[in-house]
Amino acid sequence: MLPELKLAPLRYVLAILDSGGFHAAAKQLHRSQPAISMAVRDLEERLGQPLFEKGGGKALLTPFGRWCEPRFRELVAHHDRVCRDALAIARQQRGRVDIAAVPSVASRLMPALLAGFLEAYPGIDISLQDGHSERVNEMVLKGEVELGITSLWLPDDTLRFDALLHDDIGVVCRDDHPLAQKDALHWRALKPYTLIRNGTSRLLEGSPAAELLAHSTLYISNMISLTAMLEAGIGVTTLPRLAFQEEHQRLRFIPLATPHLERRIGLLRRARQSLSPAADAMYGYLMAQLEGSHR
């Protein structure tokens, strides 16, 4: 029914018009002149009407050709636009990544990392949102973000986790607390004190130290509230080192030596789903930057 107008002949026609003749167009397009003639003739046959006047020695458009010219230009321009945009995205010169990270990573690690990424990939837009690890997990799973930076939650065959760094668990208390002078702790050393649980406390689960959780009666999810509690000397808590905010001068972080606990922070992505070029750039960048640096 509809003949297929290939783009090359359309370009030939436009080149003829722009350069003023078949020979000039041929040179411009690095083709032989008969190639141009034949392509134009084929195009005219498909359309059922000549585009160029046949008589004179010069290449002049017919009225039909004059009607066609602007549409051909638009169509070719449209093609080139789509082509250019697609390539820019494929080449990671443009695009967008949506990332989610646990708050500690988002606030402690990402600023420097994103600054470097923004410089390396100036055309890529980034959206970063934080959430606790469960929420990050869910966002990746639901496709709300392409990449998550989190501690591994539930190993899932629809998700893929690539470890980036290990983050030791420790105890945080005020500097005048009896524990504050220690260099390393055994979990039993915490038993006499009030333990404030927080969002990261479930990292203790499955270890001997889990016993502490059972005796804890205070749970604070918000990090700001938690540090306020600790600064008020109400109790102690456990935190991964990365989640410990060093700028609080009266708080101390003491590594938990026995059991040695750590969370594995890494990149989370859907397993059977490839990344967008922009996300792939981010993925590669993060892997390269954090490879070995904190392990």
Added chain:
Amino acid sequence: MLPELKLAPLRYVLAILDSGGFHAAAKQLHRSQPAISMAVRDLEERLGQPLFEKGGGKALLTPFGRWCEPRFRELVAHHDRVCRDALAIARQQRGRVDIAAVPSVASRLMPALLAGFLEAYPGIDISLQDGHSERVNEMVLKGEVELGITSLWLPDDTLRFDALLHDDIGVVCRDDHPLAQKDALHWRALKPYTLIRNGTSRLLEGSPAAELLAHSTLYISNMISLTAMLEAGIGVTTLPRLAFQEEHQRLRFIPLATPHLERRIGLLRRARQSLSPAADAMYGYLMAQLEGSHR
């Protein structure tokens, strides 16, 4: 630099998405399945990114592929739109003709002709304007109209004239005028009477009757004014038969027998310029309708 995205592979991709698989798309497109696979792979290589997920058995888009899909659809749709419109014009199902005609033809011949044309070519828009032959000539020459219907003015090698009909020159006078009873006239019979010249009077030039013009002191260009003058009995005039309005009951048309003068009415178009498909339809229609009918 920019790779050329051929339209066929884009259609393949869309067909895969619409039909849900490579095999189904192949059947729908009347191609073999490997043809689809190879075209898609080639397209992916050109873009530098896969469009479909490789792992699973099903045809699922990558994020990059999801970005591409709507643009591919738009591009293909754009192509089809241009293609369809161009074909409609080429096939004379749509388009526009601008015509100019001398007033007599415009009012006496064109109504019936255009009615027929409108029926035969329902998609074609027509613009008809009238003007004296010199003006029609100029409009065709300047490209203001594609076709003129006029008596040949100056044979010009940039214009082409195709005769349609011969229009006899005669004398017009009131029914009580001495000449009104004659069947045919010799030019000298006019000498005693007041001759009113009009726009068609120069048709007498170059004939013996031209002598009459020298003695005429009244020139009326407007046909309504001219008939009013004739009805008032002020004088007589010469007119081609087609320009004589038979609905004026008190006016008579007497053919000029000696010299036998006629104007050749025909189609005027630019010589070295082909017609738009719509104008070509009009040209062919008019030639067919008037061929022989009035000659």
Added chain:
DNA sequence: ATAAAATGATCAGTAAAACTTACCATAATA
């Protein structure tokens, strides 16, 4: 007026592309 140079068209042969048939590997289905 004549020669020279330019225009686009034509034709045969060739290189490139797109496609088909046959077959393979893998994943979902019965």
Added chain:
DNA sequence: TATTATGGTAAGTTTTACTGATCATTTTAT
């Protein structure tokens, strides 16, 4: 576990697009 999907691969064929040589006209220059 056999079956029937899926899509991928390879060799061979058809189709398309192109080149090089040549021609007919028209325009330009002498």
